[in-house]
Amino acid sequence: MKTTPTFVPKQLLLALSATLVMSSLGFTPALSAAGKLEKEDLKFGFIKLTDMAPLAVAAEKGFFEEEGLFVQLEAQANWKVVMDRVVNGELDGSHMLAPAPLAASIGFGTKADIVAPFSMGFNGNAITVSNDIWKQMKANVSMDGGKPVHPIKADALKPVVEKYKAEGKPFNMAMTFPAGSHNLKLRYWLAAGGINPGYYSPPQDISGQVNAEAMLSVTPPPQMPATLESGTIFGYCVGEPWNQQAVFKSIGVPVITDDELWKDTPEKVFGVTKQWAEKYPNTHLAVVKALIRASIWLDAENNKNRKEAVEMLAQKQYVGADAEVLAASMNGTFEYEKGDKRSLPDFNTFFRHGASYPSYSSAIWYLTQMRRWGQINEFKPDNWYLDTAKQVYRPDIYLAAAKELVAEGKAKAEDFPADTSIKPSQNFFIDNIAFDANKPNDYLAKFPIGLKAKQTVAGGKVVE
Secondary structure (H helix, E strand, C coil): CCCCCCCCCHHHHHHCCHHHHHHHCCCCHHHCCCCCCCCCEEEEEECCCHHHHHHHHHHHCCHHHHCCCEEEEEECCCHHHHHHHHHCCCCCEEEEECCHHHHHHHCCCCCCCEEEEEEEEEECEEEEEEHHHHHHHHCCCCEECCEECCCCCHHHCHHHHHHHHHCCCCCEEEECCCCCHHHHHHHHHHHHCCCCCCEEECCCEEEEEECCCCEEEECCHHHHHHHHHHCCCCEEEEECCCCHHHHHCCCEEEEEEHHHHECCCEEEEEEEEHHHHHHCHHHHHHHHHHHHHHHHHHHHHHHCCHHHHHHHHCCCCCCCCCHHHHHHHHCCEEECCCCCEEECCCCEECCHHHCCCCCHHHHHHHHHHHHHCCCCCCCCCHHHHHHHHHHHECHHHHHHHHHHHHHCCCCCHHHCCCCCCCCCCECCECCCCCECCCCHHHHHHCCCCCCCCCCEEECCEEEC
16 A cells, blocks of 8 residues: 655664754653653552563663662552552552553543553564364364464354354453453454454443453453463463463463564553653653663663563562563564464564554554444544544653663664654554554444444444
8 A cells, every 4th residue: 555755664764864863853842851850769560461571671770770760660460450550649650551541541441641651562462262262273274284374363263153152152252451452452353353352332331242252351461371271261362471371381372473463563551640741751751761771672682681581570579470481482482382382583572663662653553443342432533543642642752762862872863763753554464454544434444343434332232
């Protein structure tokens, strides 16, 4: 698909000269220079997932301290607790699901103004099914040399779901949070295979199971493997290390990773309340600088630091999983069926390819999926999507932090995008439906399953 002249390809952005970048990094006057920190002692939250790594690295490698910050990192029970504690001020900020601040801005679940100046990275998730479901799916999967051909589409699962339906049995799957990336990615995969994951109809029905063929419910990430093993669910979408843990324990098989579903998919962000950001602008900038440095360190020189990162994350106060399980994905490989380990060098990326940059196009994609499944249960014009993205995702703060790091010799100007332009149309999705962030309603109209135009969900059905 051709792109309009307003688009600036990522490769071109990253190749711009240091002079151009330094002159074009945009930011507000309040962020134009390093200033006195308004608050030095901070408490940040996280969920025990591999992609909290920039927080752990910034603490362990002294990047927070070098910015004058004294940071306490505290594991949280689930994503709802994360949002609640950030909103009520118990946490200064936290590791968050990428769509969660967007959902809060429109009042789905929690109503709050959250800003996200930093992306925690790309990819890092997978969809895992139980051994029994995989055995049934495998009959529908193409093979090459005795191994499944990847990516595996939900087409292979559809006959299994239909069998359960014919027998009057619900097909139960889990995700981590309704306003979360795992929920929206699992729904995308299922729908691409012709399986309806159900609709929301807020505020009356927030189950997300209206007309569902696969019944999705919430399970906290560390509990996913045990819930699968108990037979309560037949599959789940979650971040690492909880997919590799299923392989390690021989209780399930990851069938697709999110970078196979959508290459370089944004996964988590670091978020604070808008009020906090406005009250502590210099502190906020210092936090983002430390996190950028951590993301650079994580991807430096072909992942040379990943072994050390795995050892950090294995500590009880961080992810607390076995180092062998963490290394299975952090070191550029991924194991599907036990013994079927393949090279996936970009399964976890934290800085390269713009992984730490909070792009408007990423925010708009998540908003389209929230609209698709009824979390946004009314028509919104195209401009609404960008306006909403700009309220939440803050590349201006990110670029201001980048400018300071470049000036201090701690980062290279060419590694950062030069402006906040929306990315060109992308066609890296498993269903080959191209996404154009400038035309969200046209994008939604392309999906066979999902709300489009002025459709809403009311009375347990989709209405025009």
